Amino acid sequence: MSRNDEIATxxxxxxxxxxxxxVEYKPQAYRRAAENIRDYPGAVEGLAADGADAVGEIExxxxxxxxxxxxxxETGEIAELAELRADLPVDMEALTAVEGVGPKSVGKLYEALEITTLDELEAAAEAGEIQTVSGFGAKTEQNILDNIDFAREAHARTLLGEARPYGERVxxxxxxxxxxxxxxxxGSLRRWxxxxxxxxxxxxxxxxxAVVAAFTDWPDVDRVIEAGETKASVMAGGVRVDLRVVVPEEFGAALQYFTGSKDHNVAVRNRAIERDLKVNEYGVFDVSGVEDDDQRAGERLAGATEEGVYEALGMTWMPPELRENRGEVEAAVDDDLPDLLEEDEIRGDLHTHTEWSDGGNTVAEMVAGAAEFGHDYIAISDHATGPGMVGGVGVPDEELWEQLEExxxxxxxxDIDVxxxxxANIGEDGAISVADDLLAELDVVVASPHAALDGDGTDRLVAAAExxxxxxxxxxxxxxxxxxPGLDVDVERLADVAAANGTALEVNASPARLDLSGSGVKQAIEAGATIVIDTDAHSPGNFAQIRYGVHTARRGWAETADVLNARDADGVREFLDE
Known part of the structure; x- marks a missing residue:
């Protein structure tokens, strides 16, 4: 985590x-400041050294x-924040991981029932105490109970967008x-x-x-969990980081083994067994006629590089994103792996927001930011009105007409195409929340579900795609x-309809979404649908998140031809006009 991220958090x-x-109004000011500090291109710590006036130059x-x-x-803490924590000693991150529980709900539940943890929240819900609190009811209480397990599991995992920067720093x-x-x-981080x-x-x-000692001295380390001769684990910014040191001649085998996934490794191991070979974290060994159970028993055929490991098994090396046992082993044997999309092949972004809705910048600033990032084009696609919009930030049709002119x-x-x-919002019945005459006037219409996000959503999405x-x-x-968790969607059925109607299915690259998932992308592509990778950017700094969408699409075997915004602006126009 950069220090900009640190103070923003x-x-x-x-x-x-x-x-x-x-407290009214102030929370939004703090969130806006946090977002702009996180996106600030320079080191905020350097500005802070020059005083509050210098920091105040950030919008x-x-x-x-x-x-x-x-x-x-200067001090490593904020006194007023420490006072707030003391006044409200709650596990805010864990509690708000429960669907329907926001910071205000946490405050009410603490005041009424002194709930501070997920376990206490679950116990209160099971005892029927939550529905007695003003603003809560039996339905809300049941919803909390239904989502506790998901929240508990989710709280134990870190978003790719939070973990990947730590991985790259270490x-x-x-x-x-x-x-x-x-x-x-x-591990799963390498597989994105x-x-x-x-x-x-x-x-x-x-x-x-010596390497272990240096690792535990990494400046980002908050706490050393354990440290041995070849392994160590530390906590850094709330993320656990595990180090393993191997001898260089076994590095490739260890990398293949510790990248996973488990299902992929089982499939690879089975292929080795069929060929009288053994593959493990130490290498590939010919074990024909060998009865010794030692991990390194047999003639060592490979292990220094991953490529060598796969080659020894009669397979082509494959990108880590593919290693989920979804047919990649067979494709590697047949030398028929996909030619995956690369990050630098993305040409633009078709889903972005400005201050007209809940974004933090003007139209001109977002366009300039896209150009500076290196995009050839951008679509301005602010939220329309409709259910599920946080804070009522949707733009009414009459104002969207005004924005169109701007x-x-x-x-x-x-300097780029705009x-x-x-x-637009997709209602529960599949209706689009923007008038048809306005939709027909716009270049790009993104339709998304924002409310009633439980149960099967296939019919409503199919209706929108049509x-x-x-x-x-x-x-x-x-x-x-x-x-x-979101809607249950029959992606294959949706993709069939999308392909027939010339509608693209999005991989939303926001690390909080990554939706469609990799498996969804694979289903969509196999059904013939076109994929588009967007950031859902609410500020220019969000454009860099496109890489998370690209690697999610790669997990779904996406090639360049599958992705709409890997085309130039004229290619996008051709798709939109079909």
Missing amino acids: RLEEFADLLDAKG GVGDAISSKVVEYF ESYMADVEGVEKYALG RATIGDVDVLVGSEAAE VRSVAEDA FTGVE HPDVNVIGHPTGRYLNRR
Whole structure:
């Protein structure tokens, strides 16, 4: 976690606690400041060294907040935040992981029942106590009970977007440690899974003890959990990071083994057995005629590199994202693996927001940000009105007409192509929340579900995909990782309809969504649907999140031709006009 992220997280906690105490207006100011600090391209710590006035140069960071930023970097804490924590000693992150429980609910439940943890919340719900609190009822209480297990499981896992930066930071740190010959991330993080249990780092070195010592001295370490001769585990910013050191000649085998997935490794191991071979974290061994159970018994055929491991098994090396036992082993044997989409092939973003709805920037600023990021085009697609919009931020049709003119005006002087658009809501009956005459006037219509996100949502999404003016089904399940599971969707059926109607299915690249998932992408592509990868950006800094969507699509075997916004602007127009 960068120090910008670090202080932004503290400000977001500040906002949640203020919200829980019923404070008006301030929470939104703190969240806006946190978002802008997180997106700030420079080091906020450096600004803080120059005083509150320098920090105040960041948009949305007023005098009171800038003073707290300086205080944090000077002392390591914010006194007022510590007081709020003492007044409201709750596990805010865990409690708000329960669907329907926000900071204000946490505050009410603490005041009425002194609930501070998930276990206490569950006990109170089971005892029927929650429905006695003002603003809660029997239905809300049951909903909390129904979602406790999901919240508990989710709370134990970290979002890819939070864990990946830590992995890359420790990877960069280990690269400069004396004695490190090889290094790589492993586990679900290397496979770009949407959530991860911990960060796995593998190092090849002949100086294991020195490498372990250097790892535990990593400046980001908050606490050393354990440290041995070849392994160590630490906590860094709330994320567990595990190190394993192996000798360089076994690095490739260890990397293959510790990358997983378990199902992939079982399939690989079975292939080895069929060929009188053994594959494990130490290498590939010919064990024909060998009865010794030692892990390194037999003639060693490979192990220094991953490529060598797979080659020894008669397979082509495959990108980590594919290793889920979804046919990749067979494809590797037949040398028929997909030519996966690359990050730098994405040409634009068709789902973005501005201050017209819940974004933090103007139309012109978002367009300029997209150009600076390197995009060739952008669509401005602010939220329309409809159920499920947080804070009632949807833009009414009459104002969308006004915005359309502004977007067209900005487009005239822009360095990139700019599409007019909207993110309309898909009602429970599949109805689109924007008038047909306005939809017909816009270049890009993203239709997304935002409310009633339980049960089977296939029919409503199919109805939206069949609408003649809908171009994209946005975040199709509506899931919010670690918060709610979203709709059940028959992706194959939806994809069939989308393909027939020229409607793209979105991979929403926001680390909180990654929706469609990798498995959903694979189903959609096999059914012939077109995929589009969007960031759902609410500020220019969000454009960088596109990589999470790309790797999610790669987990679904997506190739360049499958992805709408891997095409140039004319190619996108051709798709939209079909």
